Amino acid sequence: xxxxxxxxxxLSVQEGRISILNxxxxxxxxxxxxxxxxxxxxxxxxxxxxxxxKDKNEDGRFTVFLNKSAKHLSLHIVPSQxxxxxxxxxxxxxxxxxxxxxxxxTRLHILP
Amino acid sequence: xxxxxxxxxxxxxKRGQNVTFRCDPISEHNRLYWYRQTLGQxxxxxxxxxxxxxxxxxRLLSDRFSAERPKGSFSTLEIQRTEQGDSAMYLCAAPRDxxxxxxxxxxxxxxxxx
Numbered sequence: 001x002x003x004x005x006x007x008x009x010x011l012s013v014q015e016g017r018i019s020i021l022n023x024x025x026x027x028x029x030x031x032x033x034x035x036x037x038x039x040x041x042x043x044x045x046x047x048x049x050x051x052x053x054k055d056k057n058e059d060g061r062f063t064v065f066l067n068k069s070a071k072h073l074s075l076h077i078v079p080s081q082x083x084x085x086x087x088x089x090x091x092x093x094x095x096x097x098x099x100x101x102x103x104x105x106t107r108l109h110i111l112p
Numbered sequence: 113x114x115x116x117x118x119x120x121x122x123x124x125x126k127r128g129q130n131v132t133f134r135c136d137p138i139s140e141h142n143r144l145y146w147y148r149q150t151l152g153q154x155x156x157x158x159x160x161x162x163x164x165x166x167x168x169x170x171r172l173l174s175d176r177f178s179a180e181r182p183k184g185s186f187s188t189l190e191i192q193r194t195e196q197g198d199s200a201m202y203l204c205a206a207p208r209d210x211x212x213x214x215x216x217x218x219x220x221x222x223x224x225x226x
Contacts, residue, residue, distance in 0.1 A: 004154075032213040034213070034214065036217075041219075041220075041222070042219055042220070043116075043118075043203050043205075043217035043218050043219045043220045044155065044203070044217045045217070046208075046214055046215070046216055046217075049213065049214055089154050089155070091154070093213050098143070098145075098160065098207075098213070099145065099157040099160065099168070099170075100145075100147075100155075100157065100205075100213075100215055101157070102154030102155050102156070103154050104152065104153055104154050105153075105154055
């Protein structure tokens with residue numbers, strides 16, 4: 001039972017354009033959401049997070065949007081750069097449960 | 113640098129052998145987490161420690177798996193009688209400061225069971 005779903009296994013975006021990665025969740029007890037980036041043979045790297053009391057968080061080129069009513073979040077990367085090519089994991093955790101639940105990931109390809 | 117190191121980075125073993133992995137947080141975090149990632153999946157929670165106490169274990173952690181964190185610093189994860197299904201990347205994570213929600217991962221140990 002996937003509590004965090006990333007329905008797009010891969011996404012290709014032209015360099016300089018906006019990349020939008022989507023994520024849906026089912027557990028209404030989740031109150032903290034995270035995005036991680038992963039290169040092959042490395043551990044996941046923390047990118048950005050958002051608390052459920054907010055609907056937007058921005059850090060440089062990365063913005064995360066949260067729609068609690070739809071149980072949906074998205075990561076926007078603008079402008080996209082070649083180094084952004086990686087697998088992106090959406091993740092969530094609950095208030096009393098510190099373990100992080102991950103989606104299956106979306107592979108982002110930035111095209112020159 | 114996430115402040116978490118893991119050794120070895122790669123381990124190849126034969127089915128039935130025992131293996132042990134180590135995780136060293138650079139600074140002493142009171143919490144430490146273990147996850148496992150298989151091909152095509154996101155990391156899956158295995159277990160976590162608060163200091164030296166193991167507080168939660170996933171049902172993924174069969175009786176062949178044991179984890180320890182003596183003195184609340186480094187941690188080890190041992191797999192006994194390895195099976196081919198144990199082949200995966202084993203990841204260790206520690207929280208950033210007191211923000212338990214944001215966990216920083218080590219580089220992982222890639223286990224291949226032949």
